[in-house]
Amino acid sequence: MVVVMAAEAGQDDIDGVVDLVRAAGGDAFVSRGMSRTIVGVVGDVERLGTLNLRAMPGVGDVVRISAPYKLVSREHRRERSVISVAGVPIGPDTLTVIAGPCAVETAEQTLASALMARAAGASLLRGGAYKPRSSPYAFQGLGEAGLQILADVREAAGLPVVTEVVDPSDVDLVASYADMLQVGTRNMANFPLLQAVGGAGKPVMLKRGMNATIEEWLMAAEYIAQRGNLDIVLCERGIRTFEKATRNTLDISAVPVVQRLSHLPVIVDPSHSGGRRDLVLPLSRAAIAVGADGIIVDVHPHPEAALCDGPQALVDADLRELAAVAAHLSPLVGRTLTPAPALAAVDA
Ligand code: PEP
Ligand code: MN
Numbered sequence: 001m002v003v004v005m006a007a008e009a010g011q012d013d014i015d016g017v018v019d020l021v022r023a024a025g026g027d028a029f030v031s032r033g034m035s036r037t038i039v040g041v042v043g044d045v046e047r048l049g050t051l052n053l054r055a056m057p058g059v060g061d062v063v064r065i066s067a068p069y070k071l072v073s074r075e076h077r078r079e080r081s082v083i084s085v086a087g088v089p090i091g092p093d094t095l096t097v098i099a100g101p102c103a104v105e106t107a108e109q110t111l112a113s114a115l116m117a118r119a120a121g122a123s124l125l126r127g128g129a130y131k132p133r134s135s136p137y138a139f140q141g142l143g144e145a146g147l148q149i150l151a152d153v154r155e156a157a158g159l160p161v162v163t164e165v166v167d168p169s170d171v172d173l174v175a176s177y178a179d180m181l182q183v184g185t186r187n188m189a190n191f192p193l194l195q196a197v198g199g200a201g202k203p204v205m206l207k208r209g210m211n212a213t214i215e216e217w218l219m220a221a222e223y224i225a226q227r228g229n230l231d232i233v234l235c236e237r238g239i240r241t242f243e244k245a246t247r248n249t250l251d252i253s254a255v256p257v258v259q260r261l262s263h264l265p266v267i268v269d270p271s272h273s274g275g276r277r278d279l280v281l282p283l284s285r286a287a288i289a290v291g292a293d294g295i296i297v298d299v300h301p302h303p304e305a306a307l308c309d310g311p312q313a314l315v316d317a318d319l320r321e322l323a324a325v326a327a328h329l330s331p332l333v334g335r336t337l338t339p340a341p342a343l344a345a346v347d348a
Contacts, residue, residue: 002076069262091265098123101299103142116300116319121340126162126163127163128163130164168190171193180203183197185207188206195223204232214258234266237269267294270286280298295326300315
């Protein structure tokens with residue numbers, strides 16, 4: 001249920017609605033738009049349905065949301081959201097490129113990758129310090145030492161940092177270094193982790209589970225939103241199908257479908273979906289053309305020696321082309337390529 005406050009409603013009116021809902025065992029999330037304030041109400045529908053919210057002072061309308069996800073639905077917020085990652089926007093008017101190594105391996109490799117990311121037109125740096133690997137014998141990431149490298153490279157390369165967290169007990173630590181928290185495909189349905197990142201006070205990039213339907217993905221986002229964090233970017237990264245020619249099948253339809261169902265930005269990961277370097281540029285073109293709000297790609301200075309996902313990492317020779325694809329296609333789809341922050345603008 002969504003309570004739409006009247007234009008003239010004051011803070012006392014909003015507090016009155018929130019208090020009434022909470023007293024009835026529900027929860028209320030206030031979103032202030034340009035022209036109106038709306039209060040998302042979640043909880044036991046039958047009990048909350050008996051509240052006469054319409055009669056409360058300052059209430060303009062009460063709208064029932066039919067979708068199972070509420071706060072992330074477009075019924076809750078009609079305008080598509082812009083999420084700011086340390087000042088870098090991800091939203092409907094921009095195309096934001098995120099690039100970096102799959103995993104943080106060394107300070108030198110991460111800095112070289114960050115400079116490659118800038119050359120590719122990226123405004124955010126990706127890189128995993130905690131790696132959820134299919135094999136327990138594979139490189140698991142450097143942990144906090146990797147987070148420290150990311151923080152140092154952020155200062156040197158001037159790019160805010162997106163990095164994955166895999167364990168609820170690490171969320172506060174990762175959030176103390178990162179500008180955006182990533183929840184990976186294998187953890188999309190890790191509900192304690194979703195709740196923990198929802199309370200961490202940082203924007204979250206939520207990848208689609210490789211076996212998840214769009215509705216399950218949006219319900220996962222709802223877990224984060226329900227903790228009061230609506231700064232969520234959804235990332236389509238391919239799903240499992242019968243096809244073996246690619247690592248996963250990029251569900252390009254998911255981008256416009258989700259953008260119609262949810263106000264949250266949707267980006268595409270052409271690196272993890274295809275799993276092959278030669279597919280990254282074609283899939284990036286497809287993602288931009290279909291209307292994605294951004295792309296996230298792997299780069300590596302020496303992919304033959306990479307500890308994780310070398311075969312899909314772009315190399316120096318690819319960067320100029322990726323930058324050109326992003327710069328040329330953005331205006332054709334009514335977007336501005338998000339510029340990288342000026343070097344001095346990012347704090348360590
Ligand atoms: C990643 O982005 O590093 C990653 C592990 O991706 P995914 O969760 O999509 O496999
Ligand atoms: Mn990877």
